Amino acid sequence: MATLYTQQANNVRKTFLLMTVFMVMVIAICYGVSFYFNNPIILYVGAVFAILTSVGSYWYSDKMVLKMTNARPVTHAEAPDLCNIVENLSITAGLPMPKVYIVDDPSPNAFATGRDPEHAVVAVTSGLLQILERNELEGVIAHELSHIGNKDMLVSTVVVVLVGFITLLSDMFLRSQIFGFGGGGRERNGDGKVQGILMIVGIVLMILSPIIATLIQLSISRKREYLADASGALLTRYPEGLASALEKISRHSGKMKRANHATAHLFISNPFGSKIRGLFSTHPPVEKRVKALRESL
Numbered sequence: 001m002a003t004l005y006t007q008q009a010n011n012v013r014k015t016f017l018l019m020t021v022f023m024v025m026v027i028a029i030c031y032g033v034s035f036y037f038n039n040p041i042i043l044y045v046g047a048v049f050a051i052l053t054s055v056g057s058y059w060y061s062d063k064m065v066l067k068m069t070n071a072r073p074v075t076h077a078e079a080p081d082l083c084n085i086v087e088n089l090s091i092t093a094g095l096p097m098p099k100v101y102i103v104d105d106p107s108p109n110a111f112a113t114g115r116d117p118e119h120a121v122v123a124v125t126s127g128l129l130q131i132l133e134r135n136e137l138e139g140v141i142a143h144e145l146s147h148i149g150n151k152d153m154l155v156s157t158v159v160v161v162l163v164g165f166i167t168l169l170s171d172m173f174l175r176s177q178i179f180g181f182g183g184g185g186r187e188r189n190g191d192g193k194v195q196g197i198l199m200i201v202g203i204v205l206m207i208l209s210p211i212i213a214t215l216i217q218l219s220i221s222r223k224r225e226y227l228a229d230a231s232g233a234l235l236t237r238y239p240e241g242l243a244s245a246l247e248k249i250s251r252h253s254g255k256m257k258r259a260n261h262a263t264a265h266l267f268i269s270n271p272f273g274s275k276i277r278g279l280f281s282t283h284p285p286v287e288k289r290v291k292a293l294r295e296s297l
Contacts, residue, residue: 029166061153062114062121065266069111069258071101071123082129085141086122093145093235098122107256107273108132108249111266112144113153120148125256131248139232139242140249143268146231152224221265222284229289230296239293246293250286 034043065071076083083100090097098112098120108128114120122144124137132140147153233239249269259271265282 026166059115062119065111065113065263066101066121066123068260068263069103069123069256071103071121074100074102079129081134082124082137082141085134085138086145089138089142089145089235093142093149095145095149096120098145098148102126102129103256103258105256105258106130107254107271108252108269109256109271110140110144110268111263112147113266114148115153116151117148120153122148127252128249131252132245135236135238135241136245136248138236139238139245140268142232142235143228143242144232146228146235147224150224150227150231152228155224218265218282221282224265225268225283226289226292229293233293233296239296243290243293246286246290 030043030046033046034040074082079100079102082102086100087097095117098114098117099122101121101123103109103123103125105125106127108125108131110122110124110128112120112122122141124140128140129137229242232242236242246269253269254273256271256273264271267283269286270281270283
């Protein structure tokens, strides 16, 4: 019978597998573009650009997310129950207490961000505080602290940057075909028919790559949610609290005022209130998350 511990281990393995596939795809695309343009410098420049962009985004990710969601910091005097829960669970998890923020929005939701546990932030909406009981709120906070402990912010930021990088490469390659740049040197020195086939294959791959990359991003996001659910339940030793909270959030969820596709995967529930399922969803179905929690008691 599966337990929360086996779920956690399985989700970690699956996430690293997906990340490996992602990195291989990025390297393959960079190599393909440099080969087509007969210029290995493109591969090196692309790799350096991806690294620099990843580091920059990771370093300032918390500030960007807080600005985009219009979150405001709160003190212990303003929200004593919330701050006490965050502090107690942080001690239990062996983590530094993150800064606590509130998003003034009636839609119940929560997220964690920050480049590492020492610079982490936990934010909840005002709507979440209104509908949840204490043990349910503890489940949600434990879920978000698990994202911090599992270093999901790093994974999420790197994946977002890689998706953007693949999309940029794809756009550059397709524009070069439209305007007739690149690849000429190889065609003059080689077989024109072979080069034509390679060009067609390259165009098809460049069209599909952003779609594939986005699907991988969404898949990683869903895996991280399952992992945070399992880790959060282990932290509180009361899976029913998080399960009940997820059910309430699902019933009351609606589009947040400052919903943004770039940050949607950070929230415990889709901030657009969307019921999209399957490959194109940012979060696993609530029913499956609740079932996994209750069956693993």
